[in-house]
Amino acid sequence: MLPVVALVGRPNVGKSTLFNALTRSRDALVADMPGVTRDRHYGVCRLAPRPFVVVDTGGLSGSDEGIEGLTAQQVRAAIAEANLLVFVVDAREGILPLDASILTELRRSGKPIIVVVNKTDGVDEAVALGEFASFGIAETLPASAAHSRGVDTLVAKALPYLPDDRDDDPALEDQGIRVAIVGRPNAGKSTLINRLLGEDRLIVSDLAGTTRDPIRVPLERDGRRYTLVDTAGVRRRSRVEEAVEKFSVIKTLQSIAASQVTIVMIDARENLADQDLTLIGHAIEEGRALVIAVNKWDGMDSYQREQTQKALERRLQFAEWAKTVFISALHGSGLRELMKAVIRAHAAATKELTSSELTRTLEKAYEAYQPPLVRGHAPKLRYAHPGGSNPPTIVIHGSRTKHIAPAYRRYLEGFFRKRFRLEGTPVRIDFRDGE
Ligand code: GDP
Ligand code: GDP
DSSP states (O other): OOOEEEEEOSTTSSHHHHHHHHHOOTTOTTTTSTTOOOOSSEEEEOSSSSOEEEEEOOOOOSTTTTTTSHHHHHHHHHHHHOSEEEEEEETTTOOOHHHHHHHHHHHHTTOOEEEEEEOOTTSOHHHHHHHHGGGOOSOEEEOBGGGTBSHHHHHHHHGGGSOOOOSOOGGGGGGOEEEEEEESTTSSHHHHHHHHHOHHHHHHHHHHOOSSSOOEEEEEETTEEEEEEOSSSTTOOOHHHHHHOOOOHHHHHHHHHHOSEEEEEEETTSOOOHHHHHHHHHHHHTTOEEEEEEEOOTTOOHHHHHHHHHHHHHHTGGGTTSEEEEOBTTTTBTHHHHHHHHHHHHHHHTOOOOHHHHHHHHHHHHHHOOOOOBTTBOOEEEEEEEEETTTTEEEEEEESGGGOOHHHHHHHHHHHHHHHTOTTSOOEEEEEEOO
């Protein structure tokens, strides 16, 4: 499971600026995609070889809400789920009473704390650090989030506090495709998992479930093996727990990260919500192969179906390469097609591509349509080679590639996708200059 780092602090100290600096994706895959919004509070930091979830707790404002109010409860929930707390303070304002009470709260959790003294640009760093030394926290680091200064050091200092249980265990390869099933509450995730597993198996997995361990449930269907990595749907124990269970973005991000193929479940009877799109955006940003399951297709008349299909087509344009499957988890219809889509998406995501094929395709794409001139010069694209799979990554060497517009990147993506039939998976393009 991806470890979790929570950013906590007063308003205006620079938490969201720091959050952006930590979670900015290398190739801005999603930021470039019209129609997808990123989640302002949850993201994945990939600045180090080991990724982790970053939560911007936002809240903890003035005295009326303060440490006791409703936002404080949400902040506490984030603290409870975090492996490490990053306490952000403002070098220019110094220590305010609210800082002291937040620190007391953080200490009570018993979790490791790193203090980030932000906004050290233009102030005497030593003096600023000196003031916050009175907190007595060993790891107190200067930063200027607005200028991305101190961010790498923070990441380096954070890593030792984060558990290292990556999913690159070779034994996992034998257990089939790792599939995450995510979606909003009531989309039908547990119903689907029950359907796929059969009741007996779910009871077994319930007993095996502990609170923090990721749950991996083996599944065999039509002679194929899968591992369901699901933390939100599988672990239901009682009706009572079900009722109070809240949608956990953290758990969803962890499931997506642990998967090779993510199934995003959408309730056909609800309007497509921003949260659905954000989830799909997260899966794409994580580079996961993607299948969209539109559930509760039973009992809808042809007019309703048509309206739903139209709305989906319109709003899912940014992920038109992902297969949409209409299912009824309750009645078990469409599940064969769903698993077929999972297999296809996985095959596309792990397809072997050769440098010569990629370079030839690049040449064709470039011939057909060249990137717009930058101050009278055209960016040049020379050759391509594979840079990884799941998602398929295509490294393109050339010059002035920094000036290549998102639209041209998307054009290349589409061209490669079509040529190599990369349906069901995001495609990454990594431009490199002058080699
Ligand atoms: P949050 O409320 O803690 O999330 O704080 P924000 O990230 O929204 O930042 C509050 C204000 O501080 C904004 O105007 C930022 O531009 C500014 N800010 C954030 N980081 C820095 C920094 O490193 N240096 C300076 N000078 N200003 C910063
Ligand atoms: P989860 O919160 O995503 O795990 O959703 P559940 O699996 O708990 O399902 C939420 C509700 O939707 C339950 O009342 C299910 O019986 C119902 N439901 C799930 N799948 C279907 C379906 O395919 N058709 C219909 N009509 N109802 C469904």
